[in-house]
Amino acid sequence: MASIHDVAKEAGVSVATVSKVINHYPDVSEKTRKKVKNAIELLRYRPNVIARGLVTGRSWTVGVLINIPFTNPYVSMLLEGIKTALENSGYDLMRLSARLNDPGYSFVDHCQSRNLDGVVVFGVEKDHHSIQELIESGIPTMFVDMDATGQRAGNITTENRNGVHMAVRHLYELGHQRIAYLAGVPGQPVNESRLAGYRDGLETSSIPYREDYVVNGDYSYDSGIQGMRMLLQLDQPPTAVVCTSDMAAFGVIHAIEAHGLSVPGDISVVGFDNIYEAELFKPGLTTINQNIHAIGVKSIEELISMIKSAEYPPPVVTEPSSLVIRESTARYSEQ
Known part of the structure; x- marks a missing residue:
């Protein structure tokens, strides 16, 4: 099994440079990035997630809590956007189930026990005790269709x-x-x-x-x-x-x-x-x-930006809406 040292040798770069490419750091030239990726593919190198977490201090996993049935078409479109944004990000997705009706349950403990780097929340009442607890925890969070914010929490909605x-x-x-x-x-x-x-x-x-x-x-x-x-x-x-x-x-x-x-x-x-x-x-x-898909994509992009930098300001994003005219509306005619 190939190691990170083998990749570095094949690409003609340092181990630190390979690590930067794997962890999506921006300060690597496109030419070097391509050489490293080619070496990774050639050697079929697969990073050790646990070791990667120890080096970076991250789990490379974000959670999503959607308190609406997954059979709802809106939810499937939102998740598709989230999936699209995560595909090339280096992060994995964990679907979270929370006992929101249990007053003794801590959603923050739930997230921390899984060592999540951040979380996307949709469909939970703003005044639910878990929301304020999450905001105060400092866990990077993006709320969808909820006007909650905090030092490490932003939100995204539509017009x-x-x-x-x-x-x-x-x-x-x-x-x-x-x-x-x-x-x-x-x-x-x-x-x-x-x-x-x-x-x-x-x-x-x-x-x-x-x-x-x-x-x-x-x-x-x-x-x-x-x-x-x-x-x-x-x-x-x-x-x-x-x-x-x-x-x-x-x-x-x-x-x-x-x-x-x-x-x-x-x-x-x-x-x-x-x-x-x-x-x-x-x-x-x-x-x-x-644009439900775009909301899913943007929620993850902004969440990852907050994860990467404690200085990144919590975003408040409003996506535009538009009217799509089809056959269910017509000119009124008095009967």
Whole structure:
């Protein structure tokens, strides 16, 4: 089995230079880096992870805690972005399970016992005791869709408020005045931001806000069905609905069609996320695109930057959103 000394001899460089290439240090010329990589491939050298950790003081492993079912398409797209960012980084990924309902459980102890270099967190309530404990621990952390920060903790989200604003304006420009909103979980930062965007859209369109046109849900398909059933029971049902997620929008469309109505003939529907299924769904779903894959990639890139340097400022990143128009929205025509 080849050693690091064999690689250094084959590449004509020092052992320290080989170590720098393996550990992705930037102060190595591209020419030297290529020579070392060629030598590694030729000799089929595989670094000893334990020895590498002893030298660098790192485990070369980051954890991801996602407190949402992995069957959710958003989660699979986010993980794909995380995987893409890790492929050439030298880091491995560990999926973390945390007993968040156990008040005596310490998520920080969970991370430290596995000697994780950093962690990405998504889907945990901001006021959960484990979040503040994590922030205070100094473990490099990136929160996704959560406005938590700390000395070693940053966050990344999308333009939630502006995204829903665009959705409402799109429907207004199609002639809709009775525009409802299927919201997420009250109190969650993402939900509050998107709800504010809904109200912004109504205000700039001179449409009065109606409390009965806002129904809370939990971003799921079933909550879309239940929320739309409530809206259909109103004396004056909406002619258009903006949903806080694509999965909820699919449920909304199901409820509308089960009621004997059509989308977009009777009611227009807009989602949020632009998951893969949005384009394949019938009718094709008009939605707010957030680049979920890019969020996954960026969360890891920023996390690794924090791991590599204690001086790297905790990032607060906002990815742009955009409107993707498909077949689920149409011009309003009075019946």
